[in-house]
Amino acid sequence: MSTIAVVGMPNTGKSTLFNQLTGSHAHIGNWPGLTVELMQAELVLEGQPVQLVDLPGIYDLRGHSEDEAVVRRFLESTPVELVVVVANASQIDRQLRLALQVRQLGLPALLLLNMADEARRFGVAINTERLAADLGLPVILLSAKYRRGLAEARQAMAEALTGEPHQQAPVRALDSRLAQGDAALDGAMAQLVQAAVSLPPQWRDRLTRRLDAWLLHPLLGLPLFFLAMALMFQAIYAIGVPVQEGLATLLDQFGQGVIKPLLLPLPPFLQGFLLEGLYQGIGTVTAFLPVIFLFFLAMGVVEDSGYLSRAAYLMDAFMERLGLDGRSFVLSLMGFGCNVPAILGTRVMRDPGLRLLSMLVIPFSLCSARLNVFLFMAAAFFTPRQGGLVIFGLYVMSFVAALITALLFKGRFGSNEPLLLELPPYRFPTLPQMLSRAWAEVRHFWFWARRFIIIGVVAVWLLNNLPLGVVPASAESLSGRLGTLMEPLLAPIGINPKLTVALVFGFIAKEIVLGGLAVIYGQADPAALSRAIALDVSWPQAVSFMLFTLLYTPCLSTVAVIRSESKRLGFTVFSVLWSLLLAWLVSFVFFQGVSLLQRLGALG
């Protein structure tokens, strides 16, 4: 099968284009020979099956970043029949560089000029026929976001594949071939632009000008940003929490009304295992999918509108003093969705110190999996008003933990990497695109988490019910023994043996914690589960549990990705141990502090 590689600079809408071309058939896979995951999809072009691979966004084929190295390694190891170069049409004055570099390599290529709508709006006129003739490559103007020109792009790809004999061998001596053409690059680019492009005499994007005057204002910019974030989270909870509660009740009724009678003929041990173990555990987690969907929807809007890169601008001065930069801040924000892609995102950093420090800080971002636990616990122990404050406090703690970590270790992971970031014009995200993106994120989360949840929940249930005949979750069960074993360490922070089991499994994934608690307490209905937990532990214990859950290792996947991205076992171990130590210390100070105040009669 022919392989088509898609390359392009960051902010060209390359991923959107890739998704539009491939529909929902794309999957993330490990590319043979490269230790990175790339989006791939099979596509039929005029009856011919081809494989489309989305390579990371890069500025320069000779660049020094990790992503740029990945693209080079890919081209050196994979025979590619066609390279599709994606460029932002309105920035054609500088983006032809990549097309010229690909041409320099002698690879069959075609150039897709994306965001044609924006280029027109900004007054950039491109004579594609002239450009194609001068460049010697087919050139298509299109707008992936609004699905214009996709058919032409597809056809051009098919034609490029049927035309000349294809290059079957990977590129050899890539770097020296590129170096040969380097000196003439700027001149060639200027010549092409001169001949085929008319640029506007003045910047025309009034909307961006006006918005930036407010949103990047030296004094108002940051308060406005935090206000926007606060409103966003408020909206997510206001809509998501009632939906989540309704769904949970529904799932429980289904379990009690439909599944329970169906299981009646089975032996009691198996019945308990299937209903109280598997179904209740999975159900409790499923109920949180709406909140996660809303979260990714909101983050998608913030990112695609262009506001997220403004956050990097606003926060860079502060982050610089922590030994980090604006990008670390943006990645930490993305970590509030899921830590794993945020850590993968550190690939844009070249300086190893900066990268490691960012990787050390990102896991403290309160991800959606931890949020599930906190929403539940807050509802169980506090009034809605207090609960809101507790959640807000945990977000603050998440920032404080990142800040302390950066300040403590910035000396060890120092860097002075230059920071250059594009600030794209503000854009209106389209609803179908946002919905499909949030849906893809939730699906990805679910497929990925399901494995862990099922294994985790089953393991928790077995620990509680073995050896056979034991009273579930009693001191004699395996989980009871485990809890007792850990007691000297965890009793000072108020974590009882039952919560200990949940924490041990939370190390695998936080998605298991709630399902685990449902199994440990033998309650699936969230209301009943809250009551059971509230009877068993006090509110300071619950908050201590939440603090510990917030700060210790997010999940095995995060550990695995830190290991694979840092390529250092020592650093990975250090990152895990530091988060455990910090979690224990913070929980200890909180729990003992509150206990002391309670003894003095200052707190209820």
Add this chain to the structure above:
Amino acid sequence: MLESSPPVQLADLAPGASATIASLSADPGLRQRLEALGFRPGQRVQLLRRAWWAGPLHVRVGMTELMLRRRDAALVALAA
């Protein structure tokens, strides 16, 4: 003609003012990135705003807007 006027720094331009890039004195890695983003001798560059607390600059070069830190901006020499 004056012998040489003091070099103008990108960070010292008044917000909204433009100047012409004379040369780039960055190391090869940064130079490559600057060039990829459109910085090259002869190109006009406009300072849009400066961030608080000695933070980054918001500039426009060609059809691209971007942020860069002041100490990196110092490596872009402007024609007087």
